[in-house]
Amino acid sequence: MKKPITWTPTQWSDWKWQQKNRIRTIEQLDEWIDVTPDEREAFRLTNSVFRMGITPYYASLMNQQDPLCPIRLQAVPKMSETKISNTDLADPLGEERYMVVPGLTHRYPDRALFYTNHNCAMYCRFCTRKRKVSNPKSMINKQAYAAIFDYLENHPEISDVIISGGDPLSLSNKRLAVIFDRLSQIKHIKYCRLGSRNLVTLPQRCTDSLSELLKTYQSRHLSIYFNTHFNCLEEATDEAWDACDRIASSGTPMNNQMVLLKGINDSTERVLELNQRLLQMRVKPYYMLQCDLAEGISHFRTSIATGLKIIKGLRGHVSGLASPHYILDAPGGGGKIPLSPNYIIDKEEDHLIFRNYQGEVYRYPESELELDELTPECLQARITALKSGAA
Ligand code: SF4
Structure with a gap:
């Protein structure tokens, strides 16, 4: 022992x-x-x-x-981490390309991603930002914080800020309060998302005082969400559950962004057991993310067919609350693409034909005009995919 x-x-x-x-x-x-x-x-x-x-x-x-x-x-x-495949990318989501000031990525019109620091309680071997996370020298300084808030202030189209890192909960509550305070003063920012894996890797960080802090800054003007990152049932411990209780008591909704990882959660059973537990912990399974193309993580990647099979296994067999969106973050900064099994299997003159989760076929009336939006080529591709079992 x-x-x-x-x-x-x-x-x-x-x-x-x-x-x-x-x-x-x-x-x-x-x-x-x-x-x-x-x-x-x-x-x-x-x-x-x-x-x-x-x-x-x-x-x-x-x-x-x-x-x-x-x-x-x-x-x-x-050792698999040392193998860099020819499809791997240092910056798989193109975050540096869309960095408007150091520490802030503005890729979608209404949202901005704020890298508060590059420290994490634990360094996850599948990290998408391993190009800079864990390297304290790459972190932004106080002047950069000022430039970030200036940029946010001067861009009224931004209503949503993702407070990320590294892990923002590596910062003290005092520092977090400064961030929430500044965001609260910017009238066009309506909500922010605190992206932290501390509920999983360091639940002790989610203290009563953090809960109080979140409660202080939750308002009709600024809504705060907590996005976390449980990947398997073994992480949903009693200590994590208690930490979720403390965050929930602040009135902060919690969402989970699970990464699909080979050998960790790549089956319907594994995702189902995790998601059911998360719902009990008041954490909504929100995304199931296809593993991205970060360097040295190819051993974690599953096929997209595996992901679709998992989603198909969940739909209809478990509450919709436990069925996340399956998302591919397009390489190079193309943004999030939802992936779904095909349920439309054919069209008739004024009906679409569907298959439900049990494989039974149903018809639903649809106007001719709208039917035309589903071109025969598109539909044929879906039917071919279904026949080949790829759906
Ligand atoms: S907590 Fe997030 S940013 Fe930090 S190492 Fe893990 S995946 Fe990367």
Whole structure:
């Protein structure tokens, strides 16, 4: 039995203690799990590019012996990370291309993405921003914050700000209050989304005082949402549940953006068990994201056919609340494309023909004019896909 560092219950529930005692070296990792030669070599080769950082809390969820444990796969480097395929991209979502001032991406007309810092409680091995996350030197400074707020103020078309990073909850409550305060003063910003994985990797950070802070800034003028990132049932612990309770008590709605990851959640059963638990925790499964093309994460990628199969398995078999949108973020900054199994299978003169989740066929009247919008070519492609089983 491994003997990792010791702690008191007070220390364990203190998020600053958790952050300070993150597992950063292979010697520390040796104290928690039986590190495989693959993991040891991968740490040596990757740590200078994308550091390892695991909170004691998240490490306590890892299986000591099983290198394929879904928690361990997300936290500990593997040699597969050193393979860069020819379709991999350093900036898969084109975020730098649309960066209007340092630390702010403005790609969609009404939304802006604010990178508050580049620290995270844990560095997820599948991270889309590994090009800069975990590198403190790449972080923006106070002057950049001022330029960001100026830009937001001068762009009345922006009504929604995504507060991201890294992880914004790596900042102190005092710093967060400054951000919410400034956003509240900009009349055209109606809502903001706090994007944080701390509910999963460091639930101790979601304290009563954070909850109070969110409550303070929730108003009719500015609505705050909490977007988080549970990927598997093993992450939905009692501690995470308690943290969700604290956030829910501030009146902040929580949404989950799960990334589809091979060996972690790539089956209907795995997604279903997670999403049902999340609903109990008052977190709405919002997106199921196709794994993007970030460098060195191809071992996590599933096919789109797998994703469609999962969505098809959920629809009709579970509450719509537990069925997320399946999204492909188009490489290079093309934006989000929803992916859905095909349910329209044919058209008649004044009807469309559908197949429901049980495979039964139904007809629904549709005017000729609107039917024409579904061109025969488009429909034929759908029917061909259905016959080949790709739907
Ligand atoms: S918390 Fe988000 S930004 Fe940070 S390493 Fe994980 S995926 Fe990347």
